[in-house]
Amino acid sequence: MTSAPVAAPPGSATDRALASRLPSLTGLRWIAALLVFGFHAGTMRIIAEPDYQAVVGKVFTLGLSGVQFFFILSGFVLVWSARPGDSRRRFWRRRFAKIYPNHVLLWALAMGAAVWFADPINPVAALENLFLIQAWDPRPGYFYSVNNVSWSLSCELFFYLCLPLVLPLVRRARPWQLWAVVIAVPLLILALWPAQTLVPEQSRWWFTQVFPLVRSLEFWMGVAAAELMLRGRWRGPGLPLASLIFVVTWVAAAEWIRAEFWAALLAAAYVLVIAAAADADVRGRRSPLRSRPMVWLGEVSFAFYLVHVFVIMTILRITGDWGTGLPGWWGPAAVIGFLALTLGLAALVHRFVEQPMMRRLAPRRSPPAVQPGR
Numbered sequence: 001m002t003s004a005p006v007a008a009p010p011g012s013a014t015d016r017a018l019a020s021r022l023p024s025l026t027g028l029r030w031i032a033a034l035l036v037f038g039f040h041a042g043t044m045r046i047i048a049e050p051d052y053q054a055v056v057g058k059v060f061t062l063g064l065s066g067v068q069f070f071f072i073l074s075g076f077v078l079v080w081s082a083r084p085g086d087s088r089r090r091f092w093r094r095r096f097a098k099i100y101p102n103h104v105l106l107w108a109l110a111m112g113a114a115v116w117f118a119d120p121i122n123p124v125a126a127l128e129n130l131f132l133i134q135a136w137d138p139r140p141g142y143f144y145s146v147n148n149v150s151w152s153l154s155c156e157l158f159f160y161l162c163l164p165l166v167l168p169l170v171r172r173a174r175p176w177q178l179w180a181v182v183i184a185v186p187l188l189i190l191a192l193w194p195a196q197t198l199v200p201e202q203s204r205w206w207f208t209q210v211f212p213l214v215r216s217l218e219f220w221m222g223v224a225a226a227e228l229m230l231r232g233r234w235r236g237p238g239l240p241l242a243s244l245i246f247v248v249t250w251v252a253a254a255e256w257i258r259a260e261f262w263a264a265l266l267a268a269a270y271v272l273v274i275a276a277a278a279d280a281d282v283r284g285r286r287s288p289l290r291s292r293p294m295v296w297l298g299e300v301s302f303a304f305y306l307v308h309v310f311v312i313m314t315i316l317r318i319t320g321d322w323g324t325g326l327p328g329w330w331g332p333a334a335v336i337g338f339l340a341l342t343l344g345l346a347a348l349v350h351r352f353v354e355q356p357m358m359r360r361l362a363p364r365r366s367p368p369a370v371q372p373g374r
Contacts, residue, residue, distance in 0.1 A: 021281075022077070022080060022277075022278050022281045022282075023281060023289075023290035023295050023298075024239075024277035024278065024280055024281050024287040024289035024290045025073060025076070025077055025274065025277055025278060025281075025289075025298075026289075026290075026294075026295050026298035026299060027277075027287075027288075027289030027290055027291070027294035027295055027297070027298045028069070028073060028273070028274060028277055028289055028298065029070070029073065029298040029301040029302070030294060030297035030298045030301045030304075031066075031069070032066040032067075032069035032070050032073065032301070033066065033070075033301040033302075033304050033305045034066070035060065035062075035063040035064075035065065035066030035069065036063055036064070036066035036067060036149075036305060036308075037063075037304070037308050037339065037342070038056065038059065038060030038063045039060045039061075039062075039063025039064045039066065040063075040308065040309055040312065041056055041060065041312075041335045041338070041339075042056040042057040042059075042060050042061070042063070043057075044309075044312055044313070044316075045322075045323060045324065045325045046312065046316070046325055046326060046331055046334050046335055046338070047325050047326065047331030047332060047334075047335065048324060048325030048326055048327045048328075048331055049325075049327065049328055049331055052329075052331055052332050053325070053331070056332075056335065058254070061254050062250060062253055062254050062262060062266065064209075065262075065263060065266045065270075067152050068218050068263065068266060068267060068270065069266075069270050070152065070305075071152075071155070071156075071159075071215060071216075071218035071219045071222070072218045072219070072221055072222040072225075072267065072270050072271055072274060073222060073270075073274055074156060074159065074219060074222060075159070075163075075218070075219040075220060075221065075222025075223040075224075075225075075226065076222035076223070076225055076226040076271075076274050076275070076278070077222075077226070078160075078163055078223070078226075079163075079167070079170065079222070079223050079226035079227055079230070080226045080229075080230065080278065082167060088164040088165075090363045091160075091163070091164050092160060092161070092164070093361070093362060093363050094362045094363065095157075095160040096361065097357060097358050097360075097361035097362035098302075098354075098358060098362070099153055099156065099157070099302075100132075101353055101354065101357035101361070102302065102303055102306050102349060102353060102354050103132065103147075103150055103153055103306065104130070105349065105353055106147045106150070106306045106307065106310060107129060107130055107146055107147055107150070109147075109310060110146045110147040110310055111126065111146060113310070113314055114146075117317060122141065122142075122145065124142070125137075125141060125142045125145040125146070126145065126146055128142060128145070129145045129146040129147070129150060130146075132150065132153050132154045132157045133154060134150070134151060134154050135151045135152075135154035135155050135158075135210050135211065135212050135215075136154070136211075136212060138203040138206040138207070138210075138211075140202070143206055143210045147306065147309070147310055148309055149305060149306060149308075149309050150306065151210055154212065155210075155212045155215045155216070158212040158213075158216065159212075159216055159219045162216070163223070166223075170223060170224070170227050171227070173224075173227070175228060175231065175233045178224040178225075178227050178228050178233070179224075179228065179233075181220055181221060181223075181224035182221055182224050182225055182228070182271065185217045185218065185220065185221040185267060186264040186265070186267045186268050187264070188217055189217060189218075189263050189264040189267055190260070190261065190263075190264040192207075192208045192214065193208075193260040196208050218267060221267060221271055222271065222274065225271050225274070225275050226278075229275055229278060229279065234275055234279070236272050236275050236276060236279075237272060237276060238276055238279070238280070238285075239273070239276040239277055239279070239280045239285070239287055239289075241276075242272045242273040242275075242276035242277075243273055243276075245269055245272055245273070246269045246270070246272070246273045249265050249266060249268075249269040250266070250269070252265075253265055253266060277289055297343075299350060300343070300346045300347050300349075300350040301346075302350075302354070303345075303346035303347075303349040303350045303353075303354055304342055304343060304346035306346075306349075307342050307345050307346050307349060308338070308342045308346075311338060311341060311342050311345060312338050312342075315338070
């Protein structure tokens with residue numbers, strides 16, 4: 001169990017660097033992105049062979065919760081890396097510089113593809129998507145529009161706008177209040193199932209899966225957990241046990257637990273493994289998540305997330321396999337190929353768009369620090 005305060009890192013220079021950067025959380029970002037990729041690989045009909053499709057679908061049946069993982073992780077990282085005296089404008093500018101250049105690039109590519117394929121373009125939905133307000137629009141075809149996965153950026157933008165306004169209250173909150181948030185969020189997620197009957201049936205998916213106010217629950221869970229850890233008040237398992245809890249929860253949720261329960265359980269499992277990974281870095285304990293390959297994969301994960309659906313959909317439409325899938329072993333081979341291709345393109349976007357635009361648009365940092373979260 002984590003019991004000693006973690007706000008002050010151990011004395012060595014290496015330990016202090018780990019404590020400030022939390023590279024294990026960067027590695028966790030790749031796992032979250034991979035879960036989402038697997039979910040889309042299983043739902044976008046890449047594989048025509050039913051038996052092969054069933055395997056991918058079974059392994060990644062809960063992959064959509066990778067976005068939930070991202071939201072909790074984002075709240076944790078942003079509170080951990082918040083600087084005393086940092087202005088709201090500087091915070092918002094850094095967040096804008098991080099997400100918007102990649103978003104605009106993929107928006108332009110998706111709009112170009114729509115013109116190429118002669119798809120009808122809804123100008124209102126396209127503009128909502130460009131300005132990242134589409135998640136507030138419950139109409140079908142609006143919140144999932146242009147580059148569909150950017151709906152989560154619309155939620156993140158809302159979180160970013162709120163955090164500097166709420167953070168002073170978080171800093172003054174008592175530990176029991178922070179623990180109340182961590183414990184209450186899974187219960188509130190569970191309560192969404194009966195609550196969705198209060199909205200029109202055609203908007204229920206949007207209400208539970210997209211609506212920024214609802215999805216902010218996961219973000220605030222990460223915020224509260226990070227504040228508890230900064231104060232040395234977090235109590236949770238170490239990384240090996242937290243990882244085991246995560247795997248067991250994932251398997252149990254996929255096999256035996258009804259859909260209305262698994263999101264709440266996974267939220268609890270995710271916050272445990274995020275806090276445990278951060279604690280391992282603070283204490284300088286062994287963590288495979290901060291290996292060089294995992295950190296690199298985590299660094300390109302944001303670009304990977306934004307690129308992957310666009311790449312899969314565009315190539316399948318060009319080859320004429322969209323909606324039908326590829327026969328036999330061609331299907332699984334295509335999934336592996338899409339994974340490799342998307343990763344390569346994400347590395348290029350990260351290197352030639354994300355990093356240069358961060359240097360150009362973000363305010364200068366003193367002292368410089370590397371943020372592990374999106």
